[in-house]
Amino acid sequence: MMTSISSLLATPGTPNPFAPPASRFPAVTTFFKWRTAAPVLLSSKFRCWSAPPPAPPPAPGDSENATVGEELSSSTEGISAYSWCAGLGGLGFVETCYLSFLKLTDSKAFCPVGGGGCGDVLDSDYAVVFGIPLPLYGMIAYGFVALLGLQLSGKRIFPGLSEADIRLTLLGCTTTMATASAYFLYILSTKLSGALCPYCLFSAVLCFSLFFITVKDFGFQEIQKFVGIQLAITGIVVAALSNSYSTAQSQLLGPGEVDLLPFETEITTKSTPFAISLAKHLHSIGARMYGAFWCSHCNEQKQMFGQEAMKIVDYVECFPDGVGKGRKMDKACVDVRIEGFPTWVIKDQVLSGEQELSDLAQASGFVMDKSLPS
The missing domain is CATH 1.20.1440.130 (VKOR domain)
Known part of the structure; x- marks a missing residue:
């Protein structure tokens, strides 16, 4: 051990008084040289940090590229x-x-x-x-x-x-x-x-x-x-x-500026057997159609039923005296709270607007006969 320490302390060119003759311990001398070189090599290759190593400084232009990337993402x-x-x-x-x-x-x-x-x-x-x-x-x-x-x-x-x-x-x-x-x-x-x-x-x-x-x-x-x-x-x-x-x-x-006397529109279509059967069923359950003589959709609904069937349907005219100053909606229509024409009241249901015959049949519970043309 003394030999190794003395060899490390020796300066180049100065003879070491403690060094043994080379011919006596050749293997030992080589061993100590190898052991003394290892710490120097390790210390030059690795470093011990008490905290995470600092990040390397960014290269020129990297910060600009990162900013552009964030803006592009957003x-x-x-x-x-x-x-x-x-x-x-x-x-x-x-x-x-x-x-x-x-x-x-x-x-x-x-x-x-x-x-x-x-x-x-x-x-x-x-x-x-x-x-x-x-x-x-x-x-x-x-x-x-x-x-x-x-x-x-x-x-x-x-x-x-x-x-x-x-x-x-x-x-x-x-x-x-x-x-x-x-x-x-x-x-x-x-x-x-x-x-x-x-x-x-x-x-x-x-x-x-x-x-x-x-x-x-x-x-x-x-x-x-x-x-x-x-x-x-x-x-x-x-x-x-x-x-x-x-x-x-x-x-x-309250159309005070309008003065329109009531008139009847002619029903030109013929009733089908299905329309007549449906009209009889609606009449039997107390269903009613509320309309106005000037309403085009009411006229289309009547044409859908036809002449014979409309004689059976319970139709209520909401403006029997016409439209104008001093003329009011019929009380039966006011009680139903009519929002538009035509309006169907079938049992507890209120259907606003023109309805297909099949929809009226479904709402009233009418069982359609497949043999009857619609």
Whole structure:
């Protein structure tokens, strides 16, 4: 051991007085040399840290690439949400363009379901707001939302507006549309009960989807800042629609400027055996049809039954004295709380709008004879 220590302390070129002769311990000398070299090699190859080693400094341009990558990731998510808004807004724009064309040209809508529900809803008083057809409002709203979505997706459509202003405008539009859709669904289920309108339901799905996409894009923390604005928009929309419909109903029930004497429309169709059997069944259970002489849908319902069957159906004319100042709706119709014409009261059911004979048979429990032509 002394030999190894002395050999380490020896300086080059100075003879070591403690070193043994080389010829006496050749193997031992070699062993100590190998043992003394190992610690030097290990100490130069490994390091012992009391804490995790520091990260190497970033290379020039790495920080810029990381920042660009984060911005690209966030912008990709934003583009995805706004692209959905643009796409859904485009679908709504196409649908409302079609409905606006039908409303302005007084054409019949293609209805994928039976019962004439599409025409009943589109031709009702609730399809007009402040004298303007409702689909026109929808066409403008959907088109505007589609343009805002394209702008936020990178298209320069509104160059003078900042991204924050456009996002807030989009939130206001979708809030307005979702509130209006909820109100219209309430009208559809309460005032137009029995009428099924696929166009209305599809539009409601689009509006609610646009609203939820916009709210999700803002995030929970940010959307809390605009809850007051959304509640104000909701109140304004509900108040405006309620005022429009209440004004229209008051004009309908109190037409002081209209003076129309009652008249009878001629029924030109022949009754089928099925229609006659159904009319007898409706009469036997006390079912009644409430209508108005000026109502085109009432006339179409009569033509559907035919001459012979309509003599059996219990029909109640709601304006027997005509329409005008001082003339009121018949008390029997007021008691039923007529919302539109025609209205069927079958047992405890109230069916608004023109009905197919098969629907009346099902509602009244009439068992159809397969041998009878419908």
